[in-house]
Amino acid sequence: MSRAQARPSRSISAAELLRFGLPAMLALVLAVFSALAPGFLTVANVTGVLVNSVALNAIVALAMTLAVASGGTDLSVGTAVDLGGLAFIAAVSAGQPVALAVFFGLLAGIGTGLFNALLIARLGVTPFLATLGTLFIGHSLQQLATDGGNPVYVPAGRITPALALIGHGSCLGIPLSLWLVLLLSTGIGLLLTRTRFGREVLAVGIQAPAALYSGLPVRRILALISIASGTIAALAGILLSAHVNAYVPYAGNAYLLDSIGAAFIGTALSRTGRANVPGTLLGVALFGFMTNGLLLIGWNFYWQQVGTGVLILLTLILAFAGRERVG
Amino acid sequence: MALAVRGLTKSFGSTRALADVSFDLAAGEALALMGANGAGKSTLVKILCGVHGADTGSITVGGTAVTFASPGQARAHGIVAVHQSVADIGVPTLSVAANLLLDSVCTGHAPVWVGGRGSRRAAAAIAAGIGLDLDLSRTLGTLSLAERQLVAIARAVAHDPAVLILDEPTASLSAPEAERLFTILDRLKSRDVALLYISHRTGDLRRIADRIVVLRDGRVAGRFGRPLDLGAALHAMLGRAVGQATPHRPRPETAPVLRLSRTRLAPGATPFDLIVHAGEVLAVTGPVGAGKSTLAGALFGLWPLAAGDMEFAGRPWRPRSPRDAIRNGVFLAGEDRWRTTFFPATVPFAHIAGTISFPFLDRWSRTGLVARAAERRAAAARIAEFGIRTRGPGDLPSALSGGNQQKVVLARWHAEPARLLLLDEPFQGIDVGARDDIVRAIRSAARERATIVFVNDLEEALAVGDRVVSMAEHAVVEEAADFAEPGTAAAGDPHPLRPAEAPPCHRPPRP
Missing domain, CATH: 3.40.50.300 (P-loop containing nucleotide triphosphate hydrolases)
Structure with missing residues (x-):
């Protein structure tokens, strides 16, 4: 009897814990590092983290969020980043107008997504394996295109104001990349929560047979999500290349693990356990500030991944301890 | 007495799931437990198998008062249950033989090396225990629901239970498959196993039950012995007479x-x-x-x-x-x-x-x-x-x-x-x-x-x-x-207590 009475209060606190787990974790990381590193909580540093690390990671992680919402994992987001960047830089270097180069970059992302879509929707390969295959193929393609992995730099004469605008432009003092994050987050957030297509994506992701029996075009939905994911990731590749005026092979792979981490932490730490945009964004911010903070307090670079790993585990332990109590 | 339950009461929060439930079950007897959804059947079964503890009341098995802290303890006292959703029971990717031996593996009584001839012999013995006629090397996942049901029962019987609890075992069986199950249950009864049989299929009850206990809103709402008055039992279960559905119409003259x-x-x-x-x-x-x-x-x-x-x-x-x-x-x-x-x-x-x-x-x-x-x-x-x-x-x-x-x-x-x-x-x-x-x-x-x-x-x-x-x-x-004439108590009667003697098939077509 006493157990049954004690349960409600405990489960409410556990649910609250889960609800505020991610913001609380972020607050904790911010508090700890601002105490340890004097330069951490300054406008310059925070802006730097948001622009240099969070923005591009967030865009890729949003692509991943779509894939996770539809029940898969897109391991080829990094590939789409790279191929997008490659196509973009190649076009710019060849003297094409920047707008056309952006189009080519996006086309590379669409192509990557289409290839995944073909494997997943037409041939019925599980998304994890299909995109793993794409990851390997993409790696080879980059090797072939760059003589084994040499960066492609935009010739000095081709660095136009338009290119600089994409790489370094800002509006109202906020860099273009952050505007894009805002735009995509709002768009994808509304798509997943408010629209019919969003419902359909979540339905396919969580219970594919029920989606099929309810008359959804399951394959078409999976294909659209693959293409959207590839295109969004390629966008990040274009921004990245424009920022450094170069295409660096395999640079996109750095985004793969962070985007998986952010999307899944956001999923695990939501009350409902489904992929969601705010969770993903908080996850990306958590990673960004953690890495930055470790750097500022002078941790050995090689130990930084340990910091991130421990953070992920701590967060997940928190999540599942909370989830279990909530029942 | 194989099992005696006295004054069992259980609440979940403010909901009273069971209130003062008592009944006896003798060795070799089949007691049917009837109750609508939410009447407390599942709670009762879970208490008997040690999943839940009772708030008050006592359970006596073979003359000894017992309390179970876990399903394992209930099993040790000879109470074994076959739960309703057999589809979830067992490991679908393993063979029937491996599934039959699963319990011995899980309780640590199996040899370190499983598989091989010894295991096959042990599995065959368990299958023979209920006369299970199946290729034991088949994968569980490829079996029909009915066959999986029988595997689940074979596993339960392998514990040599004094009391076997069956929760709606015929829910997914056709008539011949159900009859096969009843033959097995008859054999168990003759071996002095006490059966607690949960179902409201009247055909089942007529075939297998010696007595009926009806639960409604967590209380015993009726007890019935041979000859079974299933109509009264159903009335007690629902608290009302079973309603008549719309009378069936003759085949419409439509396209x-x-x-x-x-x-x-x-x-x-x-x-x-x-x-x-x-x-x-x-x-x-x-x-x-x-x-x-x-x-x-x-x-x-x-x-x-x-x-x-x-x-x-x-x-x-x-x-x-x-x-x-x-x-x-x-x-x-x-x-x-x-x-x-x-x-x-x-x-x-x-x-x-x-x-x-x-x-x-x-x-x-x-x-x-x-x-x-x-x-x-x-x-x-x-x-x-x-x-x-x-x-x-x-x-x-x-x-x-x-x-x-x-x-x-x-x-x-x-x-x-x-x-x-x-x-x-x-x-x-x-x-x-x-x-x-x-x-x-x-x-x-x-x-x-x-x-x-x-x-x-x-x-x-x-x-x-x-x-x-x-x-x-x-x-x-x-x-x-064929369709029945309106008003006749045949196909037009949704009442589940239609006399079993009237074979419903091959009724002469309407003139």
């Missing part, structure tokens, strides 16, 4: 809505013809694996026919997908509502309103946004129409009883007009009272469309159908019963 000709459901299966008229409710019966779901799926565009032609509303019917079928007014409420209809609570549209609107979102909103207010209004109307017991459209199906869940499924496929409504096992896991409601719901709207109901149970087929056909080996093999 055929669906016409199958020379249809093969599987390569090599016998071709068959089938015609379904507008306004008619056709019940298709037959054992698990006879091809009922295959036929339903072919009509709904889940997969193509192996051969033959379908004609729907006078035109060739080759649905490419369920989407195609739904657009043309062919709806299917699939078997296993948790797989085919409901979504888990992690999605924001898992509530009743979202469940009902889901297949029709594109019809109900042209903009691509979800019209939530309209969705709620539509759901509220269906909730009233189908008498779904719930607090409102925002409730989750998981919070409802089985009967009400099934009404949500029906409500969904009545949210838009159907031209052909296919219902696969619509009576799964619901009690008799809810079954009557659902029969009434199916029949009351049947005039506007053609309806095909696929059910295992002949009694259910007769209760719902104007006409009953049966299937075997992927073909419709016979007209099991």
